[in-house]
Amino acid sequence: MAKLLPLSLSLCFLLFSGCFAFRxxxxxxxxxxxxxxxxxxxxxxxxxxxxxxxxxxxxxxxNPNTKPFQCAGVALSRCTLQRNxxxxxxxxxxxxxxxxxxxxxxxxxxxxxxxxxxxxPQQSQSHKAQDRHQKVYRFREGDLIAVPTGVAFWMxxxxxxxxxxxxxxxxxxxxxxxxxxxxxxxxxxNQEQEFAQYQHSQKGKQxxxxxxxxxxxxxxxxxxxxxxxxxxxxxxxxxxxxxxDEEKGAIxxxxxxxxxxxxxxxxxxxxxxxxxxxxxxxxxSRSKGKGSHKSKNGIEETICTMRLRHNIGQTSSPDFFNPQxxxxxxxxxxxxxxxxxxxxxxxxxxxRKNAMLVPHYNLNANSIVCVLQGRALMQVVNCTGxxxxxxxxQEGEVLIVPQNFAVAAKSQSNNFKYVAFKTHDRPKTGTxxxxxxxxxxxxxxxxxxSFNLRSEQARQIKNNNPFNFLVPPRQESQRRxxx
Numbered sequence: 001m002a003k004l005l006p007l008s009l010s011l012c013f014l015l016f017s018g019c020f021a022f023r024x025x026x027x028x029x030x031x032x033x034x035x036x037x038x039x040x041x042x043x044x045x046x047x048x049x050x051x052x053x054x055x056x057x058x059x060x061x062x063n064p065n066t067k068p069f070q071c072a073g074v075a076l077s078r079c080t081l082q083r084n085x086x087x088x089x090x091x092x093x094x095x096x097x098x099x100x101x102x103x104x105x106x107x108x109x110x111x112x113x114x115x116x117x118x119x120x121p122q123q124s125q126s127h128k129a130q131d132r133h134q135k136v137y138r139f140r141e142g143d144l145i146a147v148p149t150g151v152a153f154w155m156x157x158x159x160x161x162x163x164x165x166x167x168x169x170x171x172x173x174x175x176x177x178x179x180x181x182x183x184x185x186x187x188x189x190n191q192e193q194e195f196a197q198y199q200h201s202q203k204g205k206q207x208x209x210x211x212x213x214x215x216x217x218x219x220x221x222x223x224x225x226x227x228x229x230x231x232x233x234x235x236x237x238x239x240x241x242x243x244x245d246e247e248k249g250a251i252x253x254x255x256x257x258x259x260x261x262x263x264x265x266x267x268x269x270x271x272x273x274x275x276x277x278x279x280x281x282x283x284x285s286r287s288k289g290k291g292s293h294k295s296k297n298g299i300e301e302t303i304c305t306m307r308l309r310h311n312i313g314q315t316s317s318p319d320f321f322n323p324q325x326x327x328x329x330x331x332x333x334x335x336x337x338x339x340x341x342x343x344x345x346x347x348x349x350x351x352r353k354n355a356m357l358v359p360h361y362n363l364n365a366n367s368i369v370c371v372l373q374g375r376a377l378m379q380v381v382n383c384t385g386x387x388x389x390x391x392x393x394q395e396g397e398v399l400i401v402p403q404n405f406a407v408a409a410k411s412q413s414n415n416f417k418y419v420a421f422k423t424h425d426r427p428k429t430g431t432x433x434x435x436x437x438x439x440x441x442x443x444x445x446x447x448x449x450s451f452n453l454r455s456e457q458a459r460q461i462k463n464n465n466p467f468n469f470l471v472p473p474r475q476e477s478q479r480r481x482x483x
Contacts (some may be wrong), residue, residue: 038071038402042387043380047398048078052192054249056085057162059194064171064182066072068400071367072423075182077194081105081157084254089154089187093340094169094176096147099419100168100313101165101372104140106260108133109147114304136260142313144331144337144346149175152187156258156410163170166370168421170344186215190241191250254395257429310336311347313419323356324472326411333425340425347420351376351411354473358465359432365424367401369393374413381406406432434465 047062057080064075081087081103089110114134139145139155147153157163158182173179182195217225218240225236237243308332318327330347333340345365351357359381369378371393380389382405392412393399401407431437439447440462448458465471 016148019401031295036080037068040067040071040388040402043068043364043399043401045389045391045393045399047397048410050194050197051195052249053247054191055245055247056249056253057081057087059250060181061194061198062398063198064180064195065198068402070180071402072368072400073170073180074366074368074421074423075169075171075195075402076368077371078170079163079167079251080249081163081165082253083157083162084257085163085251086156086258087154087190087251088191089152090184090186090250091150091152092147092169092185093149093178093183094171095149095344096153096170097168097342097344097346097421098145098147099141099166099168099348099370099421100141100143100145101164101166101344101419102141103157103161104138104159105155105157106136106138107145107153107161109308110134110152110258111303133261138307139309140311140314142311142315142348143309144336145309146336146342146344147294147308148341149173150336156254158257161460166419168344168368169483170342170423172423173343175343175360181469186250187217188213188215188239188241188248189248189252191248194250196446218242229253304336307336311461312346319467322355322467322470322472324352325467325470326351326416330427332427343423343425345422345425345427347417347422349420351416351470352408352473353411353414353416356410356453356471357408358437358467358469358471359438360469361404361405361406361430361432362401362422362424363428363430364403365401365422365427367407367423367427368421369399369401370419370421371397373419374416375412376409376411376413376418376423377414378407379419400449427452431469435468435473 046062046066048062048065048288050061052059059080060078062069062076064070069075078101079087089108093286136340154323155163155165162460169182170176171182181199183211184193186193209301222233222236222240225231225239226233229236229239312329312331315329317338318329320328325351328347328349330345331339332345336345339345349357373395375392375394376377378389378391378393380387380399380401389399393409409450432438442460443449444455444458447461448455451458451461453461
């Protein structure tokens with residue numbers, strides 16, 4: 001027995017060492033692949049290169065196989081819904097953030113294992129069976145919606161204004177156990193899969209467009225579904241999308257409008273917007289806790305009842321504000337706890353003409369900048385001091401800024417607006433100019449001798465820009481605009 005114990009310990013050590021070495025080798029291999037993907041000598045602005053028409057709208061996609069998207073580990077699409085249009089339910093192999101660029105409506109998510117309804121029993125019970133379903137939420141312009149991996153999502157436009165929603169899928173997330181190709185698993189319909197063409201092109205167009213129009217139920221035999229659901233063969237065929245008009249697509253029209261169980265037309269929607277924002281601010285301060293751990297254990301953070309939307313586009317309390325330059329609002333897991341599950345965050349910015357964002361970089365995240373309105377000059381610099389992007393970004397274009405690459409922007413429009421998705425739930429930003437910047441924090445003499453400057457020049461570098469992040473236009477440019 002005395003000899004067996006050392007032998008067992010040695011065996012355990014060898015097994016542990018082997019597993020550890022294997023994990024280290026796998027990690028090193030993955031890191032090498034990431035390094036190769038992120039060897040970017042030149043960045044380009046990207047426009048959507050594919051559009052899929054549907055009965056009730058259309059979906060546009062960006063090619064996720066391009067190097068910048070692979071470097072960031074993300075895929076991007078934009079969905080437009082017309083009046084009374086329903087985006088059919090689907091789930092995805094990685095976490096998503098959806099930013100509502102325009103419009104309002106309702107959406108739902110299906111969390112497996114959660115109660116089928118949020119309703120409380122009523123006193124008067126009708127003999128007629130009532131529809132019961134998980135909670136339905138309202139969304140409006142400026143909302144950021146968090147969609148966890150594998151959770152089914154649907155949305156509907158019940159207003160006249162078309163809904164425009166920009167969706168980011170974080171394919172490089174640890175929650176995605178497949179490859180980095182984004183996949184939509186549709187529960188209904190017979191439509192083209194929006195990222196399927198990129199998958200086929202990556203495989204040399206094998207299996208040419210075969211089964212691209214199938215939903216998740218269409219792969220099962222009718223006998224399986226008949227028994228599982230207790231329905232007849234005709235119902236099963238509809239469920240599998242057979243005999244459906246191909247033009248319906250992923251977005252269908254609902255004649256007469258959609259009727260779902262929901263509270264009466266939101267009392268909070270009838271109140272002034274400022275009141276709603278005050279409640280958001282209170283919730284924001286509670287979630288940050290200010291040293292208290294109680295806010296992290298409340299029912300609002302359970303899976304079944306967590307808050308799934310957070311407005312960053314129409315708030316009266318942005319994180320940075322300058323009346324002459326613009327505003328910036330961020331959503332992180334500190335004020336939007338659902339982002340902790342996604343390991344993602346977002347930033348909304350609005351700049352006045354000739355105002356600029358100081359040179360800055362993200363310490364721990366890639367940034368995917370989507371222009372919503374207007375245009376701006378942007379420059380991006382890599383670790384060797386090369387300017388890898390120097391050009392104008394326009395509405396509808398996307399620029400991916402890798403982690404630690406320095407970036408600065410100057411608005412060329414009266415109202416330049418953007419949303420930046422970031423691949424960390426608590427991104428950290430370092431500024432290279434202005435108040436609280438790296439230069440501002442250095443001793444004056446360190447600046448003087450590092451850059452071979454005179455003392456007064458070093459002092460000017462530290463003190464001449466009192467702004468934190470948003471720099472207003474210079475006075476001469478303001479005069480030119482007035483003239």
